[in-house]
Amino acid sequence: MSDEYGPGAGSGIDEPVAPSAGRRFGDGLAVGPDLQGAAEVAVAQALAPLGGATPDLMCVFVAGRPGPGGEDAVAAAGLRAMELGGARHTIGASAGGVIGDGRGVEGTPAVAAWAATLPGVDIRPFRLATERSGDGIDVTGFPQRREDDRVAVVLVDPQTFPIGGFLQRCNAVLPGFPLVGGLASAPTGNSLFLDGEVLPGGGVGVMLGGEVAARVVVSQGCRPIGPTMIVTKAERNLLVELAGAPAYAKLGEIITALPPPEQQLAARGLHLGVAMNEYAEDHGRGDFLIRGVLGVDVESGAIAVGDVVEVGQSVRFQVRDADAAGEDLAELLAGAVADAPASGALLFSCNGRGRHMFPSADHDVDAVRSGLGTDGVAGFFAAGEIGPVGGRNHLHGFTASVLTFR
Known part of the structure; x- marks a missing residue:
């Protein structure tokens, strides 16, 4: 299922925004036990295609080693990546595996980075938290939607954040408004990254509005x-x-x-x-x-x-099998670029895909890069994927959720 969100999309009118000459995307990935060193390499790779421009948005995903000190190393790598990236806004998460530079890496310490210059796009970061209210729990921090907001990217820690209830609430109060993202999947405690801070739980994200034409592809692989x-x-x-x-x-x-x-x-x-x-x-x-x-x-x-x-x-x-999953993703990606090319994408792939489903952990990123005809693709292997099907946001499993920028 794919849905497009640009000016007029809320009323069913398809009016893609013309690509800006200053809109560029880069991605990088580095593997190794020295996660801060890997962060430096991955960020440098992601920034290179931007030609020296300051990124408007950067995403950082860190896969650490389980055991004592693992969470501290992930946090330090995230901080280092945000410092070096110098982006106006940065979000990210820890993971069991990361995606970038045309590769998927699972179960090995690695850092993936994605950077973009998005002139004309309004980017509003947010931090999601929970607080008790009577007999229930309220979610705070999600921004009030503006008229030109088109899509929100959401990354959450499934151990500390009620993602199911949050999606139900968003569907009720913001009908038709798309959310895309994933659940942090580190083998031990998760970390979330937001504008220079490391958070131990909750959720983070960005609201994207203004001159943004984006399409969400949700491949359920059946x-x-x-x-x-x-x-x-x-x-x-x-x-x-x-x-x-x-x-x-x-x-x-x-x-x-x-x-x-x-x-x-x-x-x-x-x-x-x-x-x-x-x-x-x-x-x-x-x-x-x-x-x-x-x-x-x-x-x-x-x-x-x-x-x-x-x-x-x-x-x-x-x-569901590898052939069905591959065919489904390829078909949906082809539809996503049938009327306009993509220039970058974020990929949230289930940690039950990768080598568990395909011969290689590279399968989904290969498919996205070739299907969209672009580099600038990065993401992570999630413990659950967020994306719209039939105009409502859902939490999925064994899915590839893709946010393409056109």
């Missing part, structure tokens, strides 16, 4: 099996009946009709796609919100899925 069906009975996250028949019986019919290799694939990783537009005549790739199948109750015929399902929704079973 392909459908069987027909689209209507939910005729459900109890919260239990799928009880599909098209008037027990859900498990319907699933059995679909699996039996598949060739043996597809049956094995479904047995290893079955998912459910929930259609986000009930009024569409056809539901194809990108029209479903993908959620995992958690288990089945053979006796009752119910199927447990990783989200609440409701009677009347259209659903379709899905399978």
Whole structure:
């Protein structure tokens, strides 16, 4: 699923902003146990394409080594990167793996940096925190949306920040406004970076407005099996009946009709796609919100899925493998540049992708660079990805969420 956000996008009018001659993007990556030294190399690489201009926005992602002193080393590397970058605004996070310079690095100390000059773009950094209010928890720090704000980049620590509730609240009060980003994924405690500070939790981000034309691509990496069906009975996250028949019986019919290799694939990783537009005549790739199948109750015929399902929704079973994930990402990227080229991008790839799904950790960044026809791509392997599907923001898994600048 991809959505474009530029002037007029809120009203459905597509009016991309013409690229500015001063809009440049750079990325860098350095590997090694000396994280401050790696930060120096990665930042230098990211700044080089800017031709000496001060970056308006920089993003820094640091993968450290677990164990004593690991968090301190990550924090020091983040501080060093922000100092050397000298950007007007910087955000970043710790991670289990980082992406930059056309490579993905997992499980090894490394630093990735991304820098951009964005003339005409209004950049407002923010820090998200939580505070108790009565019997609940309120999130503070998210800026009031202005008329020309187009998209927000959000990085959070999943251990200290209620990302699910935050996304629900944003969908309610800012309908249609896109958020993109990821959950910090360091193997021990996380660090977040914001304008020269290192934060031990919460969330950070930037609101982007003004003369920015951006497109969000959310590749969920699945392909459908069987027909689209209507939910005729459900109890919260239990799928009880599909098209008037027990859900498990319907699933059995679909699996039996598949060739043996597809049956094995479904047995290893079955998912459910929930259609986000009930009024569409056809539901194809990108029209479903993908959620995992958690288990089945053979006796009752119910199927447990990783989200609440409701009677009347259209659903379709899905399978995920490397081929399906690669095809999905390539197709969505091609659509993202069909009418205008991209000049840079931020990539938030699930830490269940990389070498866990593909032959190489480089797969997603290779696909983004070749699909968009540009360098200037960096990001990290996240513990959950944030991005819009069907006009609503969701927390995803096994997804690649991409913010492209046009």
